C-alpha cells in the first residue's frame with residue numbers, strides 16, 4: 001500500500017448555492033420584502049460578530065449563469081455549528097424564496113507533502129493556523145469547483161509512491177506561486193464528506209486569473225494526468241451594503 005499523506009485539518013466549510021424564485025419574491029409587498037431583507041441582514045450581522053472574534057468566517061457571492069444566483073459560504077470549527085447556521089438560514093423568510101441548486105461540505109486542508117521535518121506542533125504555528133482557520137478574503141470574484149485525483153488504470157494517484165506524489169505537488173506549488181498576489185486558494189478536503197475529494201475555492205480581484213491558472217495547471221502533470229473536475233461556479237462579491245440592491249425588484 002502506498003503511504004497516505006498526513007493532512008492538517010481546519011474549519012469545516014459549507015458552500016450553499018441557491019437560485020432566487022424571483023416570480024414569488026415579486027409577489028410580496030414592498031414592506032414584506034424590506035422586512036425579509038432586514039431579517040437576512042440581522043442574521044448576517046450575527047455571523048459578522050463571530051467573524052470579528054475569529055471564531056469562524058463566511059461570505060456571500062452572486063453566481064453567474066443558471067447554476068445558481070448566489071453562494072453562501074460558511075466556515076466553523078464543528079459540523080454542529082455549521083448545521084445550526086444552515087438550519088437558521090433555512091428558516092429565514094428570504095430563504096422561502098430560494099431554491100437550493102448545489103451544496104458542498106468539506107474541511108480546510110493542508111497536506112504535509114512539502115512540510116519540513118520539525119518537532120513543532122504545526123497546529124500551534126501561527127502561519128499554519130492562519131491557513132487552517134482563515135478569515136475569507138473579500139475579493140471581487142470567486143471561483144469554486146470540486147475535484148478528484150484520478151484512479152484509472154496506470155493513472156492512479158493513490159497507487160503512486162509518496163516521493164512521486166511529493167514531486168508532482170512541488171511542481172503544482174511552483175505554478176501556484178506564480179499567482180501570488182493575484183489569487184488566494186482555499187483547498188478543502190472532502191473525502192468521506194461530499195461527492196468529490198476536494199473543494200477548490202479561488203479568490204481574486206481579477207476574474208481572468210481564474211482562467212489563466214486553471215488553464216496553466218491543466219498542463220502540469222498533477223492536473224493533466226490526475227485531475228478530474230466537477231462543475232465550476234464563478235461569481236462576484238455580494239457585500240452586506242449591496243444586499244438590498246441585489247434583492248430589489
Ligand code: VOV
Nearest residue numbers: 110111169173176177179183185187198200214217223227
Ligand atoms: C493559487 C495558487 C496555488 C498554490 C500556491 C498552490 C499550492 C499548493 C501546495 C503547495 C499544495 C501541497 C501542500 C498543501 O498545501 O496541501 C497544494 C495542494 C493542493 N492543491 Fe494547490 N495551489 C494553488 C492553486 C490550486 C488550484 C488552482 C487547484 C486546482 C487544480 C486545477 O488544476 O485546477 C489546486 C488543487 C490542489 C489540491 C487538490 C491539493 C491537495 C492535493 C493532495 O493530493 O493532497 N491548487 N497546492
